[in-house]
Amino acid sequence: MVKQKRLIGIDLGGTTTKFAFIDKDGNILTKWHIKTDISDHGSHIVPNMIKSISDQMRKEDYNSQDFYGIGMGTPGAVDRDKGTVIGAFNLGWDTLQPVGATLSENLNLPTMIDNDANCAAMGEYWKGAGDKADDVVFVTLGTGVGGGVVTNGHLVHGINGGAGEIGHITVHRNGFLCTCGKRGCLEQYASATGVVKVAKEIAKKFTGKSRIKELIAGDEELTSKMVFFLADNGDILANQIVDRVCSYLGLALSHVGNTLNPENIIIGGGVSNAGNTLLQPTTRYFQENAFPSVRDSTRLKLAQLGNDAGVIGAASLALQFRNNQPLNVK
Incomplete structure (x- = not known):
């Protein structure tokens, strides 16, 4: 054979x-x-x-x-x-x-x-959440925030290979300093390490009871996974953190949508394991900031292929x- x-x-x-x-x-x-x-x-x-x-x-x-x-x-x-x-x-x-x-x-x-x-x-375009669409944007939320743009089956690279750097869209002017040298990049707010940064910032002004507040006060390890888990389980501070993170992510993705109007924007990486706890508020903020025709045609989806x-x-x-x-x- x-x-x-x-x-x-x-x-x-x-x-x-x-x-x-x-x-x-x-x-x-x-x-x-x-x-x-x-x-x-x-x-x-x-x-x-x-x-x-x-x-x-x-x-x-x-x-x-x-x-x-x-x-x-x-x-x-x-x-x-x-x-x-x-x-x-x-x-x-x-x-x-x-x-x-x-x-x-x-x-x-x-x-x-x-x-x-x-x-x-x-990978997601071909066999995953791309769902046979011609135009797809992928954003990965891991240790950092990366991205890729696929148009008519081709990756978009740009003149110097810089296309798809979604992690370096500015979402907070004069915000956290990024490793790229800029301030306020999405990567500093929606990556796994960024979620923890946001948590520590909001916790400073939070006066209620929260497991996150206890972890920070005790100088114990705090991870993005813990933040989303506690948000799912009713921790008020955790929910405030998730809302802030998703507001930045939704805003950045609305800029991507307004520029490219892809059929699907796919969210992957370790932080996306939070599922609908991440996707639903991000979608709400995306729709608030997207141009009407983009809001009505571009869908936010979770990645399907994992590793x-x-x-x-x-x-x-x-x-x-x-x-x-x-x-x-x-």
């Missing part, structure tokens, strides 16, 4: 590197992961990826002829044409890394690389490269 050709998806993270063999319809056939070894300035990362893929190919009796190519999502600044990455400091990559060429030479397959948030956006979005979206890059055309999801 003739084997159907497959795609290889890689989702590189600072702690874990995820891999998948995926069919041309976007279905995961095999997935696995390895620890990301960031020692020695990240010099072991690419060799470890090559070894892991080679071992898995041998295990399943595949060779390079059984695949169309490799797609990879990575942190850092990506030159898609050259297949290089720089500035992925959480990986130890502070100098230019010829990732694409090294993977291609060792695995004998074409390799396409893009930003990790863009790959997650493509698989990155590898699926990365694999789609290889398929688009092979076909030289955008994904057809209809």
Whole structure:
């Protein structure tokens, strides 16, 4: 029996590197992961990826002829044409890394690389909450806030790769200082760390009884997950924090909606695990701030693929490269 050709998806993270063999319809056939070894300035990362893929190919009796190519999502600044990455400091990559060429030479397959948030956006567009829409925006609320814009099946990159930086939309003039050097960026309010910042700020003026107030006063750990859990369980301060976070997120997404009017804006990342506790108030604030025709046509949705979005979206890059055309999801 003739084997159907497959795609290889890689989702590189600072702690874990995820891999998948995926069919041309976007279905995961095999997935696995390895620890990301960031020692020695990240010099072991690419060799470890090559070894892991080679071992898995041998295990399943595949060779390079059984695949169309490799797609990879990575942190850092990506030159898609050259297949290089720089500035992925959480990986130890502070100098230019010829990732694409090294993977291609060792695995004998074409390799396409893009930003990790863009790959997650493509994954949700193709097989997740994109729901066969032509135009989709993805925002991921994790340690930071990232985003990706898909128009007619193509990722929008901008002139210098800066498109989709939703986390750096200003939502509070002269607000919290961001790692980018600006103040008041969405990332400082709606990321996992941002939620905690908002909690500590509001708690200063809160005079009632609250478990959050007790945790802060006792210098105990407070997480965004705790904030949403306590909000679900009637903690008044927690609900005030969630309302503030969602007001900033809804405002930022209304700017995205007013600019692009996508069919779906998809919210993913760890903070999105709060579900409707996050989605409902965010949608309310989005609708308050969106232009009427945008409010009536752009939907806010929760992501569906979880940790698989990155590898699926990365694999789609290889398929688009092979076909030289955008994904057809209809």
